[in-house]
Amino acid sequence: MSVIYILWLREVKKYLRSRVQIVASLGSPLMYLGVLGFGLGPVFQRAGEGKYLQFMAPGVIGMTVLFTAMFSGIAMLWDRQFGFLKETLVAPVPRLLIMIGRTLGGATVAVLQGTLIFAVTLIAGFRPASLFAVPLAFLVVALIAVIFSALATAIGSSIKEMQGFQMVMNFLVMPLFFLSGAIYPLEGLPRVLGALTRVDPLTYGVDGVRGLLTGRTHFGILLDVAVLLAVGVLFVVFGAWRFSKIEA
Amino acid sequence: MTIIRVQHVVKSFGKVTAVNDVSFDVRAGEIFAFLGPNGAGKTTTIKMLTTLLRPTSGALELDGLDPTTDQTEVRRRFGVVFQDPSLDSELTAWENMDIHGVLYHVPRQIRRERSETLLRMFELWERRDDLVKTFSGGMKRRLEIARGLLHTPKVLFLDEPTLGLDPQSRNQMWTLVQNLNKAEGVTVFLTTHYMDEADRVADRIAVIDHGRIVAIGSSAELKQQTGTDSLEAAFLKLTGTSIRDESATAADQMRQVSRVWRR
Numbered sequence: 001m002s003v004i005y006i007l008w009l010r011e012v013k014k015y016l017r018s019r020v021q022i023v024a025s026l027g028s029p030l031m032y033l034g035v036l037g038f039g040l041g042p043v044f045q046r047a048g049e050g051k052y053l054q055f056m057a058p059g060v061i062g063m064t065v066l067f068t069a070m071f072s073g074i075a076m077l078w079d080r081q082f083g084f085l086k087e088t089l090v091a092p093v094p095r096l097l098i099m100i101g102r103t104l105g106g107a108t109v110a111v112l113q114g115t116l117i118f119a120v121t122l123i124a125g126f127r128p129a130s131l132f133a134v135p136l137a138f139l140v141v142a143l144i145a146v147i148f149s150a151l152a153t154a155i156g157s158s159i160k161e162m163q164g165f166q167m168v169m170n171f172l173v174m175p176l177f178f179l180s181g182a183i184y185p186l187e188g189l190p191r192v193l194g195a196l197t198r199v200d201p202l203t204y205g206v207d208g209v210r211g212l213l214t215g216r217t218h219f220g221i222l223l224d225v226a227v228l229l230a231v232g233v234l235f236v237v238f239g240a241w242r243f244s245k246i247e248a
Numbered sequence: 249m250t251i252i253r254v255q256h257v258v259k260s261f262g263k264v265t266a267v268n269d270v271s272f273d274v275r276a277g278e279i280f281a282f283l284g285p286n287g288a289g290k291t292t293t294i295k296m297l298t299t300l301l302r303p304t305s306g307a308l309e310l311d312g313l314d315p316t317t318d319q320t321e322v323r324r325r326f327g328v329v330f331q332d333p334s335l336d337s338e339l340t341a342w343e344n345m346d347i348h349g350v351l352y353h354v355p356r357q358i359r360r361e362r363s364e365t366l367l368r369m370f371e372l373w374e375r376r377d378d379l380v381k382t383f384s385g386g387m388k389r390r391l392e393i394a395r396g397l398l399h400t401p402k403v404l405f406l407d408e409p410t411l412g413l414d415p416q417s418r419n420q421m422w423t424l425v426q427n428l429n430k431a432e433g434v435t436v437f438l439t440t441h442y443m444d445e446a447d448r449v450a451d452r453i454a455v456i457d458h459g460r461i462v463a464i465g466s467s468a469e470l471k472q473q474t475g476t477d478s479l480e481a482a483f484l485k486l487t488g489t490s491i492r493d494e495s496a497t498a499a500d501q502m503r504q505v506s507r508v509w510r511r
Contacts, residue, residue, distance in 0.1 A: 006350040014338045083334030090298055091351035092323035 003093050004101040011072070011105025015112065022116070025071075029064045029117045032056070033124055036183060049185065057121040058137075058210035059182025061114050065144045066180075066202055068113040070173050072106025073152030074165055080156075089246070099153055099243040103236065106149035107142065114141050128213045137212035143228040144205035150232070150239035157242040180206045186218045201231040250309075251276040251403060251435050252297065257306030259292050259459075266292040268459035269306070274452075276402070279429055279436040281450035283443070285487050289459040290439040291331060294407050297437070298328050311402050324352065327396030328405040333388055337381035341372055341391050344380060345398055352399035359398070366394040370424060386417030390424070397428065404428075406438040410445060418442070422449050443480040453479070457487040 015021065037053045044052035079085040088098050115138070128134055155168055179193075180202035189197065197203045208224030211217030217224070252274035259267040267289040274280045284290050295301040296308060299319045308315050315322045335344050342363065349359035367373040370390040380388060389409055396404055406425070410418040426449055429436050440446055446453055447467050454464040463470055463486050467479050474482040 002350050006347050010336065010339065010343075010347060013343070014336075017338065079336075082337065083330060083332045084336045085334075086300075086330055086332075087334040087348070088351065090300060090323055090328060091348075092320045092353070093351055 003097045004104065007088075007098060007101025008105040008108065011075070011102065012108055012112075014075075015109040022113075025064070025068060025113055026116065026120070028067065029060045030120065032060050032063065032183070033121065037124065053121070053124060053126050054214055055185070055210070055216070056183055057118075057124075057126040058213050059180070059206050060121065061117050061141065062144060062180060062182050062202055062206040062209060063177050064117040065110045065114040065141055065205075066148050066173065066177060069106055069110035069145050069148035070152045070155075070169070072102070072109065072149050073156035073168070074162070075106070076102065076153065076156030077159070077162055077165060080160065081162075085246075095244045095246075096240050099240050100236075103146065103149045103153050103239060106152060107145035110145035110149060111138070111142050114138075114145070129215045133212040137209050140205060140208040140212065140225065140228065143225070143232055144202065144209075147201055147205070147228065147232045147235050150235040153239040154235070154242040157239070157246045176200055176202050179203065181218070182206050201228065204228055204231075249276045250274065251311055252280075252437065253307070253309035254293070254297075255307040255309075257293070257296065257308060258304045259289075259296060259301065260304045266459055267296070267303075267456075270456065270459070270461050271306075272454050272461060272464055274403075274435060274437060276435055277429070277433045278451040279426070279438065279449050281446040281453040282437065282439045282456065283441075283446055283453060283483060284439075284456035288456045288487075290456060291407055293456070294328070294405050294437070294439065298326060298405060299323060324399065325401055326403040326405060327399065327401035329389070329392045329396050329407065329409050331407040331411065333392065335380045335388055335392060335395075338379060340377050340379055341367065341383070342376040344391065345395055348395045348398050354399050362398055362400070363394075366397055369428075370394045371420075384417075386413050386421070389413060389417070389421060393421070393425065397432075397434065400432070401434065403435045403437060406436060406440075408439050408441065410440060410442060418445065425449065443478070443483055447479040455483060455486050462486045 033056070037056055041052040044050070044055065049055065076085065155165070159165060179197050179200040181197055182202070186194070186197055186203070204219060204224040204227040207218050208221055208228065211221045211224065250273045255271050257267055257270045258265065270289070270293065282290050282293065292301065296303050297310060297315060299315045299322055302316055310322050311325045313322050313325070336347070345363040345367070346359065349363065354362070364373065367376050370393065372387060372391055372394065375383070375387070380391065383391065393406070393409065410421060413421070422445055425436060428434055438450070450467065452464065452466055453470060455462050455470070463473060465473065470479065470482045471477060474485040476482045476485055
């Protein structure tokens with residue numbers, strides 16, 4: 001446990017010390033909240049869908065968690081480039097513990113970032129339907145964070161160059177976000193788009209958070225959580241397997 | 249007493265043979281220099297001894313254990329300073345030491361006491377709470393060595409530890425390594441391109457070229473064997489004067505197929 005704890009603590013300490021990273025990572029969510037939230041708000045309301053900020057705030061929280069968790073994969077490339085990874089690879093501890101420590105650290109950072117954005121949405125005017133549901137919503141946020149932090153570990157274990165991660169961001173992370181229903185309702189989508197949204201794990205994450213915070217859910221909370229748990233286990237196993245095969 | 253035994257070890261990466269039928273022994277408590285031109289097989293040998301690579305054939309032994317089957321136990325017995333830096337520059341010196349101590353299961357109290365002893369010895373105690381990114385190259389190298397010694401290893405591997413350091417830092421570092429070797433009896437296995445350093449600190453020297461050991465003995469023995477009056481001249485006589493830069497192709501091939509040998 002101490003190995004997992006110390007590697008988790010390392011990630012959290014580095015995040016809390018990096019004020020620039022904290023501020024910079026607020027940029028995209030704020031832009032989405034500001035531009036889309038207020039820009040599309042009137043259209044959304046005229047369509048009878050209610051207040052757009054109420055709809056999209058959970059999506060922006062999901063987006064923040066997705067992006068932050070996936071960036072933990074970059075941290076791994078950084079560790080590979082600057083050598084710290086090798087220090088952990090020659091240590092007399094199972095690789096699985098190292099992977100879990102790193103993944104939980106990345107996930108915690110993502111949850112902290114999601115919490116910050118949640119606070120921003122409250123300032124912007126978002127109001128949860130029930131305060132009691134907020135802790136439950138953050139359990140779903142934590143699940144999203146673990147899923148994508150584990151995926152980032154798997155990807156970070158498989159590629160060696162920063163440029164490779166740029167491709168991952170463009171061809172995996174952005175589609176995951178845009179297909180998740182974070183910024184549009186899932187009802188009435190064209191068949192292909194609808195099918196794609198259903199294979200995106202973030203869709204269930206955003207739906208779960210939205211359901212708990214606003215009462216509006218497409219799949220139902222139970223199904224959302226069940227899918228997230230299943231994908232979480234799958235991605236953690238996949239991440240551990242890729243990490244066990246990491247090259248020197 | 250022998251602490252490292254390498255017997256007929258071969259390491260191939262596809263068509264490239266990096267280490268070719270290498271055999272040598274290292275005695276407990278000695279400072280052993282492993283010298284060779286670029287791409288001669290030094291780092292590959294260290295990676296095999298430190299469980300990061302599995303030999304294609306041959307036998308390895310570290311403190312009576314086989315690094316191919318007893319990885320965890322072998323890892324407890326050595327400390328290593330890699331050719332490339334391996335500190336977390338966003339953490340403090342103390343935090344880097346602490347993480348290492350936890351990874352090597354050093355009990356908390358011992359971890360603290362030994363970290364303090366080593367940081368004082370390596371003249372880093374006053375800077376223990378500073379982020380490593382604010383350190384000079386020499387300070388970082390000293391911290392890496394201190395960290396490598398935290399779990400009281402029997403063998404310390406130093407892969408070109410003085411690369412890029414100024415003469416003052418190099419001199420200070422080797423003095424510290426020699427003192428530690430005497431005080432703690434730790435066996436030191438080092439590689440370097442600075443012949444004067446090997447001449448100064450090493451009890452015995454092995455020269456590897458094209459993946460094969462071409463000479464082994466004390467500095468005086470190597471000079472006598474080659475009829476030269478300096479270790480550098482002996483080294484050049486043994487390995488030739490042509491430049492041995494690793495070709496990009498060979499290096500790339502190695503990187504592509506080399507895999508950390510996992511648990």
